[in-house]
Amino acid sequence: MEVSARNALKGNVKALVIGAVNAEVTVEVAPGIEIVAVITKSSAERLGLAEGKEVYAVVKASDVMIATD
Amino acid sequence: MEVSARNALKGNVKALVIGAVNAEVTVEVAPGIEIVAVITKSSAERLGLAEGKEVYAVVKASDVMIATD
Amino acid sequence: MEVSARNALKGNVKALVIGAVNAEVTVEVAPGIEIVAVITKSSAERLGLAEGKEVYAVVKASDVMIATD
Amino acid sequence: MEVSARNALKGNVKALVIGAVNAEVTVEVAPGIEIVAVITKSSAERLGLAEGKEVYAVVKASDVMIATD
Amino acid sequence: MEVSARNALKGNVKALVIGAVNAEVTVEVAPGIEIVAVITKSSAERLGLAEGKEVYAVVKASDVMIATD
Amino acid sequence: MEVSARNALKGNVKALVIGAVNAEVTVEVAPGIEIVAVITKSSAERLGLAEGKEVYAVVKASDVMIATD
Numbered sequence: 001m002e003v004s005a006r007n008a009l010k011g012n013v014k015a016l017v018i019g020a021v022n023a024e025v026t027v028e029v030a031p032g033i034e035i036v037a038v039i040t041k042s043s044a045e046r047l048g049l050a051e052g053k054e055v056y057a058v059v060k061a062s063d064v065m066i067a068t069d
Numbered sequence: 070m071e072v073s074a075r076n077a078l079k080g081n082v083k084a085l086v087i088g089a090v091n092a093e094v095t096v097e098v099a100p101g102i103e104i105v106a107v108i109t110k111s112s113a114e115r116l117g118l119a120e121g122k123e124v125y126a127v128v129k130a131s132d133v134m135i136a137t138d
Numbered sequence: 139m140e141v142s143a144r145n146a147l148k149g150n151v152k153a154l155v156i157g158a159v160n161a162e163v164t165v166e167v168a169p170g171i172e173i174v175a176v177i178t179k180s181s182a183e184r185l186g187l188a189e190g191k192e193v194y195a196v197v198k199a200s201d202v203m204i205a206t207d
Numbered sequence: 208m209e210v211s212a213r214n215a216l217k218g219n220v221k222a223l224v225i226g227a228v229n230a231e232v233t234v235e236v237a238p239g240i241e242i243v244a245v246i247t248k249s250s251a252e253r254l255g256l257a258e259g260k261e262v263y264a265v266v267k268a269s270d271v272m273i274a275t276d
Numbered sequence: 277m278e279v280s281a282r283n284a285l286k287g288n289v290k291a292l293v294i295g296a297v298n299a300e301v302t303v304e305v306a307p308g309i310e311i312v313a314v315i316t317k318s319s320a321e322r323l324g325l326a327e328g329k330e331v332y333a334v335v336k337a338s339d340v341m342i343a344t345d
Numbered sequence: 346m347e348v349s350a351r352n353a354l355k356g357n358v359k360a361l362v363i364g365a366v367n368a369e370v371t372v373e374v375a376p377g378i379e380i381v382a383v384i385t386k387s388s389a390e391r392l393g394l395a396e397g398k399e400v401y402a403v404v405k406a407s408d409v410m411i412a413t414d
Contacts, residue, residue, distance in 0.1 A: 019365030020226030037133035063132035064106035088158030089295030157296030175271035201270035202244035227364030313409035339408035340382035
């Protein structure tokens, strides 16, 4: 499946925190560069997420903001 | 200003496309790793965005999805 | 690629409007049931979208609201 | 109240999972077609959500992605 | 229609900019307090938006970030 | 840090509910006008959020909908 979301950064699951409804997934996409996702707990289970697993962090372009110092 | 958004990736503006309402900003956060943002044209102007400028790509954790091959 | 987004509704592109930065895609997922997406113009081009093409409308669960009459 | 969100799919609540902050609502919009929403627990309570209740799944067009096989 | 979105701020349309696909709507919710929305052009037309019109700016709680100085 | 998000409303934290993964933050931006945010629990901790603290409610323009009566 190819998705219209412009951003798909490859990395590995570095941390996984499971709540009642949601799960927080930390993905390391490069040394020292991490992206944190909050997805539903059942999606985390369906995808078989676990520390070390290779995944993509996917983000729609309209959900990205730009900041300057 | 410090923002609750969990993700703020530092990089440089690599490309900028301006429309009537929106602008598309491509940020290179590491060699070969790019993040594309669609923000309003007036935000792009207010921040003085231009190719080469140092910026952050900011994303709320709930806007990140996880994909697996 | 399998995505954490909980919702992926199969359908056909019924209409496509292209702007300078964005494109509006209308997907018919069942007779009389349509879902409208706004994605970037370049994503629309990359996916080769055209009227009639079979696609999925994908939505993250945290982006869905519930309304009652 | 009429909302700018382009998508409002009518259906019935098929499942409801309540967490500390959020609730996961599964809406059946047609036989075999379900949409899952994560909303705040207090919104779920305010709307009086319960299995079988008739609701709308509402999605902003900019939150819909398109995927192809 | 009652919506699960936790935030609905009443105000008046102060400015309206129309693009090919999207429209930018500025709503004044209190003296000196404005909220800017980008919605589809066709939603702006369907709702009959015009300067001065009374509207609500509606935002899902998961789309609000918190910042500190 | 200056952010492209068009909306940053200044206010005070009026209520704070902490879950396993997320936190719900109610910000009073003017007398009688409140905005509710759901952010990650760790962001709430990192920002040192507490009742009464001065904060900004930040929202991207593409995440705002318009509703009419």
